[in-house]
Amino acid sequence: MKTDDLIALLASEVAPVDRHVVAKRFATALLCGLAGALLLIVTGYGIRADLAVIATTPLFWAKLALPAALLFGALLLTTRMARPGTRVGRSWALLAAPVVIVWVAALAILLTAPAESRVSLLLGDTWRECLANIALLSIPAFIAAFLALRGLAPTRPRLAGGAAGLLAGSIAALAYSLHCPEMAVPFWALWYLLGILLPGVLGTLLGPRLLRW
Template sequence: MQTNDLINALRADAAKQAMPLGYSWWIAIVAATIIAAGAFFILIGPRPDFTVAAHTPRFLFKFIVTLALVVVAFALLRVLSRPGSDVRHVAYWLVLMPILLGTAVAAELFAVPSDQLVTVWWGSNVYVCLTFIPLIGLGALAVFLAALRHGAPTRPRLAGAVAGLLAGGIAATFYAAHCTDDSPLFVATWYSIAIAGLVALGAICGRRVARW
């Protein structure tokens, strides 16, 4: 390659603008949601009485919690993808989910007879929940880990964990449409454990994939 050709090539590379990081995250969340939706409808689909259940507060509450988790985790992950960013002002919002669940669980303890608490806590779909939330969220997690490579996270393990949290929130939102166990006790326990599996996987993969 001649000198002039090299100069022209370098100039062309410099003229190329990388996709803005904020824009790439919006593409990632849309892609992850589509992938999770595809997995949900292929694997299990909504519960048969979805339209009836959609008019009950306990069923709708599941979506309030999971969607709140998605919003906060998405904001936190975007901050973590930028080096030197202060995450505290976003991370504080993570306490919203325990507050919501804790309030609902307290109400449930008063509303449900004591001899039925174990039944509603265990529910009828524990193993389905623990299996399909991670399965639905795996593709979304892969998308978010790939998006992290477009950024420059200084704490890749933490960023990977939050990517798993976000993927888990999306997966839990879809799974909630299938789940017939609407008790906050069930949601607080088993949804949390299922999402934690994706958080752990994200932390492990983030350490390898997202470092730079």
């Protein structure tokens, strides 16, 4: 068989690729991850009793804005990692910007607060369980994000796994905000970010193993 004939034969068996396959896979992963986290919140933790009242305050929406902004940045980064040869671009900046903003706000609050109240602003009443709760709530999104990636073509599995972990942690922190009673900016600037980072580190470690072609 001639080379041209072989190429033509192979090309004739290629099915067209859905241009929106990445968007569809990650839309499904987001829905499954968020639904799983919310189900765990409702059945295992409970929605905070004063949610209707606290939702009228700007601080509550600022608290939600942190994981929501990180979710957007992590989603963009993860979808880029799912495509071979795609540049990361400004995805890292989208992740770093909300972190810098909330740290600046937290530092300003701590510096202007009385010295005796600074520890309570950082630790609150629930710092011991915050990390574990966010990590637990991230499990559905972590699984969904890795399943979405496995059906695609990430060429940098360690970075792709880390991005998927950050995505899962952001989803978990967003859901956890509906239960968490802590409203001090220094608290969620520290513990929410650490909670989001945990699945990110786990994803970085597992990426080469779970996303191997």
